[in-house]
Amino acid sequence: MNKVILLKNRPKGRPSPQDFEFTEEEKSQIKEGEILLKTKYVSVDPYLRGRMRDEKSYIAPFEVGKPLESGIIAEVVESNNKNFEKGDFVNGMLQWKQFQTSNGNGLNKVDSKKAPLKAYLGVLGLTGMTAYLGLEKIGKLEKGETLLVSGAAGAVGSVVGQIGKIKGCRVVGIAGSEEKIDRIQEKFGFDDAINYKTTKEMKKAIAEACPDGVDVYYDNVGGEILDAALQNMNKYGRIINCGAISLYNKTETPTGPRVETTLIKNSILMQGFTVRDFVKDFGPAQKQLAAWMEQDKLNYMETVVEGFENIPQAFIDLFDGKNKGKMIVMV
């Protein structure tokens, strides 16, 4: 029998274990052209919370009573498809099942000799490319500028900051614990860091950490931290709206200070962004990230949880910041 995790209810506010349902199905037989995949590593990411809402977005919402899905590294255990051999490892958007069949569409083979398999869900995967392509395509970050990053100790934020340092920028991170503040400076080499949980006046704290103002703000959190960043943006500043984890669990439409006059005064850009907007740039992005990895210029951290049955809780824990870096479940 094959274990499967379904969306039981659309979460109200913070997701809870009751929003997920474990079920079993018979293992499918593969047909001509198909492969049988065994799940090895499952990526859990904040953006999945958005897909649990019944709302039009860049990606179709999950359906209640149907399996959830996310980025997964799987092993090919049987193959009727000439492009895949038994023993290959693949990366793709796959369902939260122990085993599943696929015709191979949308799957990329990954090489376990070049990098640890898990890295393909993180720094060499969508996470790393989200950091790199957001900075390149929207931030257009240039040497000597000041880069501010929220969610700075997280999977995306930590890569964003390190790329900023590689590019010769002043990099300031925002995170929510002293341990994270230390980590982003010591392990990831940020120039300065702000603990938003112990800082009363974020606007002032950002101004002090960024004496030349902020040229690029890479935002993973939204909400009041975004408001404070906006008040510190330089003329022609760019804000990469990558995530808004502070708002994902809100049940009412959140309000805040209006942005339009601030944008006009300093010709500021805000651009919503998902890495899927730049699929055609994935090749060069992966190549650049892999090169920096080889040159030891990119550190990363992972929190690895073990066990298929712990996937929902690992996801829920993201909203308490329990992960250090990329959150991955090893099956």
Place this chain on the structure above:
Amino acid sequence: MNKVILLKNRPKGRPSPQDFEFTEEEKSQIKEGEILLKTKYVSVDPYLRGRMRDEKSYIAPFEVGKPLESGIIAEVVESNNKNFEKGDFVNGMLQWKQFQTSNGNGLNKVDSKKAPLKAYLGVLGLTGMTAYLGLEKIGKLEKGETLLVSGAAGAVGSVVGQIGKIKGCRVVGIAGSEEKIDRIQEKFGFDDAINYKTTKEMKKAIAEACPDGVDVYYDNVGGEILDAALQNMNKYGRIINCGAISLYNKTETPTGPRVETTLIKNSILMQGFTVRDFVKDFGPAQKQLAAWMEQDKLNYMETVVEGFENIPQAFIDLFDGKNKGKMIVMV
């Protein structure tokens, strides 16, 4: 004696006649290299309200007790500068004085034979270029797309919509009276128009007028109309934040629904913008606008108020929408 208009107080909320002071000074004598200018036409524009605040912005704030300034067409009445002759007309940022001296820096000669002098303050001046460059450089409007414009009967909005039609787009305008709604459809050729003063559900009204969604929103007003537009933006939609007249007279920081999750969901761009960001493109922009004028593709309207002493009131009237198209004072 030479009449001058000073900023007496920084307005609180809506500007009032008491915020302006009329004074007189002796007419200056011109020195070597200088010219004496006689003010002919004065442009009054909503953005001047922003300069009356003591806030850092794209342009220095006005000083209390000092003369105000705006775009002005003036006649050269004396010249000690080899680049200008008596009888020339010039366009530039000049002070609200009947006469003033200048060394010629920042002034452009205008040709009264090619177009009426007033047109250089409107469709062929900063107003027309604001419309054109915002659409070109930020909106990147393409044939077949849907363009939504607020302040659509105004000086900038009416040109924006006409350029949209020239480019082969569906163009929908938003304005605040039945007369304006008729005007933008009949005189300016918009496909549809919405009277926001008589419409209860703007979000729904925009959805109905834009059955394929909105690709580019050219915003001159901000506030709740921007909120409604945001809810109708297509994937990869672009919002040109050119003005926020609905907020300029607010005394407290205005609040509204947060934008970040909406931006992320559909990879939407918001870009604050002032025409001065594109000074290097003024030449080609003016050429294109003049060509369209010659081909009878651009209509425009002006409200011309007579008398130097009426400049402040003409400015104040902008906030009641009393102008039809570009508001100009003829001295």
